Amino acid sequence: MNLIIVLPIIVPLLFAVSMLFFWKNVRVHKILNVIASIFSLVVAGLLLSDVNSSGILSLQVGSWRAPFGISLVADLLASIMVLITAVIGLATSIYSLGSMDEQREKFLYYPLLQFLLMGINGAFLTGDIFNLYVWFEVMLISSFVLLALGGKREQLEGAIKYVTLNLVSSAIFLAAVGILYGIVGTLNMADIARKIPLVEHKELVTVVSFLFMVAFGIKAAVFPLFFWLPASYHTPPIAVSAIFAGLLTKVGVYALIRVFTLIFVQDTNFTHTVLLVIAGFTMLTGVLGAASQNDMRKILSFHIISQIGYMIMGLALFSPLAIAGAIFYIIHHIIVKTNLFLVSGVVDKMKGSFELKKIGGLYKYYPLLGLLFLIPALSLAGIPPLSGFWAKFVVIKAGLELNQMFIVVVALIVGLLTLFSMTKIWNEAFWKNDPRGNENILDDSFSSVSISKKVLIFSPIIVLALITIIIGLNAEPFINIANNAAAQLLNPNEYITKVLGL
Amino acid sequence: MTFLLAILVGVLYTAGIYMILRRSLVKVIIGLIFLGHAANLLIFTIGRVTKGFPAFVPADGTKLVEPFADPLPQALILTAIVIGFGVQAFAIVLFKRAYQTVGTDDLDEMKSTDELKEDK
Numbered sequence: 001m002n003l004i005i006v007l008p009i010i011v012p013l014l015f016a017v018s019m020l021f022f023w024k025n026v027r028v029h030k031i032l033n034v035i036a037s038i039f040s041l042v043v044a045g046l047l048l049s050d051v052n053s054s055g056i057l058s059l060q061v062g063s064w065r066a067p068f069g070i071s072l073v074a075d076l077l078a079s080i081m082v083l084i085t086a087v088i089g090l091a092t093s094i095y096s097l098g099s100m101d102e103q104r105e106k107f108l109y110y111p112l113l114q115f116l117l118m119g120i121n122g123a124f125l126t127g128d129i130f131n132l133y134v135w136f137e138v139m140l141i142s143s144f145v146l147l148a149l150g151g152k153r154e155q156l157e158g159a160i161k162y163v164t165l166n167l168v169s170s171a172i173f174l175a176a177v178g179i180l181y182g183i184v185g186t187l188n189m190a191d192i193a194r195k196i197p198l199v200e201h202k203e204l205v206t207v208v209s210f211l212f213m214v215a216f217g218i219k220a221a222v223f224p225l226f227f228w229l230p231a232s233y234h235t236p237p238i239a240v241s242a243i244f245a246g247l248l249t250k251v252g253v254y255a256l257i258r259v260f261t262l263i264f265v266q267d268t269n270f271t272h273t274v275l276l277v278i279a280g281f282t283m284l285t286g287v288l289g290a291a292s293q294n295d296m297r298k299i300l301s302f303h304i305i306s307q308i309g310y311m312i313m314g315l316a317l318f319s320p321l322a323i324a325g326a327i328f329y330i331i332h333h334i335i336v337k338t339n340l341f342l343v344s345g346v347v348d349k350m351k352g353s354f355e356l357k358k359i360g361g362l363y364k365y366y367p368l369l370g371l372l373f374l375i376p377a378l379s380l381a382g383i384p385p386l387s388g389f390w391a392k393f394v395v396i397k398a399g400l401e402l403n404q405m406f407i408v409v410v411a412l413i414v415g416l417l418t419l420f421s422m423t424k425i426w427n428e429a430f431w432k433n434d435p436r437g438n439e440n441i442l443d444d445s446f447s448s449v450s451i452s453k454k455v456l457i458f459s460p461i462i463v464l465a466l467i468t469i470i471i472g473l474n475a476e477p478f479i480n481i482a483n484n485a486a487a488q489l490l491n492p493n494e495y496i497t498k499v500l501g502l
Numbered sequence: 503m504t505f506l507l508a509i510l511v512g513v514l515y516t517a518g519i520y521m522i523l524r525r526s527l528v529k530v531i532i533g534l535i536f537l538g539h540a541a542n543l544l545i546f547t548i549g550r551v552t553k554g555f556p557a558f559v560p561a562d563g564t565k566l567v568e569p570f571a572d573p574l575p576q577a578l579i580l581t582a583i584v585i586g587f588g589v590q591a592f593a594i595v596l597f598k599r600a601y602q603t604v605g606t607d608d609l610d611e612m613k614s615t616d617e618l619k620e621d622k
Contacts, residue, residue: 130578134581144596148599153603154614157604157615159600160609161615163592164522170589172541174538175540175541175544178545179548230616
């Protein structure tokens with residue numbers, strides 16, 4: 001029995017439920033939350049090493065045979081994603097301890113965080129397309145509440161757009177699952193992959209693939225379906241923004257990679273070309289949107305979109321190297337983006353604003369923070385030797401090998417523009433003098449924060465920055481594992497046989 | 503029967519999308535509910551519609567007798583309805599709260615998060 005596959009789902013669930021028994025006691029919530037995150041990290045590490053050494057693991061829940069029961073499957077991609085989720089979960093848990101306000105903590109912030117992580121892990125590990133829908137909903141409802149918790153005006157406005165568009169996408173996803181079931185008569189993804197080549201009307205499958213593309217595209221925030229993201233992601237407290245920015249859109253990307261490598265590969269000329277065009281526009285519109293903004297969190301929100309474009313580009317190019325690039329890009333981006341949001345939270349705590357026009361002079365009095373911002377910012381822009389360079393390098397090299405010059409040029413230009421908007425944040429927030437006078441160095445609210453809270457706020461930022469540097473300086477093992485994951489994805493026979501037990 | 507259901511699904515999708523594109527919050531909610539039901543009915547129709555043929559194996563046989571309705575889509579809808587109810591209930595509460603906080607139910611006036619901040 002491969003019970004370890006269940007643990008990334010069970011651990012957050014158990015801890016979240018046990019937190020509910022101590023409804024009023026926020027201290028217990030805090031302790032249990034950190035323990036849960038550490039546990040999840042250990043479990044995810046074990047899962048990845050298991051999958052790495054012994055190949056794809058699968059578990060038939062309740063011992064119902066494969067196509068009939070619900071399967072949980074952990075291949076390399078899924079277990080990499082689970083591990084990253086655990087890393088980000090721990091980082092935001094610790095950051096929340098130092099930064100979350102009491103009001104939100106009282107209204108069950110920590111159990112919601114664990115439920116969110118459970119939903120994300122479930123979406124990564126399920127091998128059943130309808131269950132993917134259910135896990136999406138688990139994840140979404142937790143994220144809805146986390147987003148709206150606090151009930152400030154802008155939060156509610158952002159939440160309305162977020163909730164509406166995600167419900168629309170869920171309805172489309174549900175309809176697509178139903179039609180797909182009508183065509184192939186099975187819900188198990190491995191079984192679908194086996195039966196799709198036998199379908200008589202190939203066009204019908206392509207049509208359904210587009211329904212999936214739209215449904216996951218909304219969740220992954222690709223062009224032209226991304227407008228909910230910059231409207232909502234910057235409104236909740238920064239710890240929530242950070243975990244959303246890091247993980248939620250990547251679940252959409254993961255789902256796209258999963259269905260467009262496993263299930264819908266019968267008409268790649270058409271579907272993947274459409275994906276390639278989408279990728280180009282996503283990169284461009286995202287980065288141009290970012291260039292027009294003046295609010296730190298909004299710039300970062302728009303950058304999520306442009307970076308999603310690179311991952312979709314990797315998927316769309318559909319060569320082993322390109323898919324490996326997409327996976328490596330996801331690893332790099334989750335860590336870097338979360339880190340950037342966490343740093344912007346510190347800036348807000350010090351200066352009391354995210355508005356670039358209102359803040360300044362941080363580097364002069366706080367050079368360490370400047371450094372901690374520079375590392376993920378330059379990594380995002382793709383400056384060697386940081387992780388972003390290798391991520392962009394692999395994706396672009398794959399594009400060059402396939403002679404897709406147009407998308408390569410777009411990717412390079414977007415990289416340049418990314419650097420431009422990162423420099424903009426650097427210049428405005430860190431380099432120029434504070435427009436409100438030099439005395440206004442540290443906002444009172446930050447200097448009054450106790451040392452232990454400062455440690456809690458800074459330690460996840462430092463650790464994530466270190467991870468970025470480590471990936472950058474020692475990229476080979478990470479690229480190797482991404483290559484192996486891509487090889488598994490492009491050769492789905494192992495997946496199919498392991499799940500169905502053939 | 504299938505024909506009627508097909509038309510009904512079409513009408514629900516049309517009405518749902520039309521309602522979502524309205525500016526009033528209440529209409530958006532109604533539109534979302536329509537879309538959810540449209541998807542459910544679509545799946546229901548995909549599972550074949552038969553009358554008086556429950557999907558049970560007869561006592562003296564080992565196989566289902568045609569024509570029978572596929573029970574799995576119905577199980578799927580059951581799950582989807584439950585999830586849909588939960589999410590819709592949450593959305594209604596959220597929209598009401600937003601209406602109270604912002605003081606309007608006109609979506610065109612709920613754009614403070616989209617605007618470029620002006621210099622003050």
